[in-house]
Amino acid sequence: MIKLRIRPIVEGREYCSEIVLSEKPVSLLGDVDVEGGIVRGVGEISGKILVVPASVGSTVGSYVLYALSRNGKAPIAIVTSSIDPILATGAVIGDIPLYRLLEPWDKAKNMLRGVKEGCIVKGEYLVVG
C-alpha cells in the first residue's frame, strides 16, 4: 500500500474510485470534452480521481469544470501538484473536491503509473495499491 500526502483546497468526502493520471498539464478550455467527460489524450474522467501536475491556459477554463458538473461528467476529485486561481475557482463553482499533492510530482507520477484505483482518506492521503 502506498500513501501519498495531500491537503484539501475544496473539501469532499472519503471515497475510492478509479485513478486517471495525466502526466502533462491539462488545458481546461482546450483539452476537455464536457459532453463526454473526457480529457483528450488522457481518457474518461467522469466519476474518477483525476491526478494532474497543473492546469494551463485561459482563465475562462474555470467554467469548464462547472460545465462538467452540470453535465454529470465531473471527476469525483482532482489531485494536483500546482494549484492556481483558475483551478481553485473552477473547483468551487463546479463543486468538485480539489486537493494539493504534497509529494514531489515526479515521485507521485512514477508511483501512480499503471495504478487502477485509489482512495481519498481523511482528506490527508491518496491511498493506492
Added chain:
Amino acid sequence: MYLTKEEEAMLNGEFGEAVELAIKVVVKVGEVLGATKLISVVHAHISGISYFNILDYGLEFIEHLGSTDARFRTFTTANPYAAINASFIGKHFSSEVISKQVRVVNVLKRMGARAFTCTPYYIRIPKEGEHLAWAESNAVLYANSVCGAKTNREGGPLSLMEAIIGRTYFGGVHLDENRVPEVTVTVNALKNELEVAAAGYIIGKYFPTTIPYVKGLNHDYEYYLKAFLAAFGSSSNSPMVILEGITPGYKRLLSRGRACKNENIPVAEIREFIKEHTRDACSRALYVLGCPHLSEKEVHDIINYVLSRGVINTQDKEMWLITSSSVKLSNDLKLKLLKYDIKVYEDVCPAVTKLSMIGVDCVITDSVKALHYIPKLAGVPAFLLDRVSIIKTFTRGGSLLD
C-alpha cells in the same frame, strides 16, 4: 484567513446563494495564494464575456448567477463583448451566436455592469493607492503603472465573483513590498505608436514574470502609453511596469527595488520586429484601430483627419474604429465615415470575435496586442501598419495635412 463579521455572514449564506458562492471562490483563491484577509475594492472589472471564449459553459454559469438575486456590490465594468452587431462587406453573424452573446450581456447589465470596454480607466479614472479587482491585462497594467492604483491580474470568472462581493484577496501587488522593479530597461528614440508598442511586446517577452523599470519611453501622447502597456501585457504575466516620469511615486518604488541589472532594447530590434509583421494589404482585409478601445480624443483626432481628406472607393476592405459608447458620436458623423468604408463599433472587441465567420481574410492594425491575439482568437492572420498609413489607405490626400 481572517474574515470580518460581514464576510462570515456572506460565507454562511445570509446574503444569498450567489454571494455565498462568490466569497467561497475568492477566499479559496486567496488561501491558495497565501493571502490572510480580503479587502474592499472601489471598482471591479470583469473579463471573459465574449461568447466565442466562454462558449456554452460560461453562458450557462453566468445565466445561473443571473437567475439569483445577485447584484454587483461595487462599481463594476466589463470587457467588450464579441462584435456580433458588426457586418463585414455585407456579411453578418448567425442569429444563434448573436442571441447567445446578448444573453451574457443582458445578465451582466442586470447585475449592474456600467460599461463594456477594455479601457475602464476612461470610465472611472483610478486614484493613486486605490484597491481594484480588475481582469483585462491592459487595464491592469494601466491602473498600476499609470494611475498608481493597485490591482492584480484577475482571471475572468474570479473577477466576476469579486464584483459580486466587492472584495478581493489581499495579496500580490496590493502589497507595497511586491510593487518593486527587478530589472531596468532602457528604450530610446521610438518614433510612433507602433514602435512604442513593439518595444512593450519585446520587453514582455524578455521579462515574462518580473516588474521592469522602463526608462526613456516616448510618451508624447497618452495612447502611446496605452499601446505600450497593452503589448507588454500580451507577452508578459506581470501586472505592472514602473515607468520613468509616469508611475506615481516611481522614485520611491525604485529606492525599494532590486533593479540593478540594466538592459537595453536596441531600436534596430524593435524595427525588425515591426518589419517582419508589416503588410499593407490583403484581399478582404479588415483594418482595425482601437485595440485597446480608442479614447474620446483619439476618436475625434482620427475622424478629423479622415474628414480633412477625400473619399476613395475601396470595395474589398473596411476599417473599424473601436471604442466605448461612453464616447458620444452623432449619427451624422457616423454616416460621413461610412462613405469612406469606415465604421464605428462600440462596446465590442474584434479580437474576441470569430472574424473568419463573416468572411474577413486578414486584419491589419496598429495594435501589437491585436497582432498577438487575433490569429489565436479571431481565426484570421494579422499584420501591422501604423495609424496614419491605415487612414491613408482609406482616404485621398491633397489637404493641407497631407
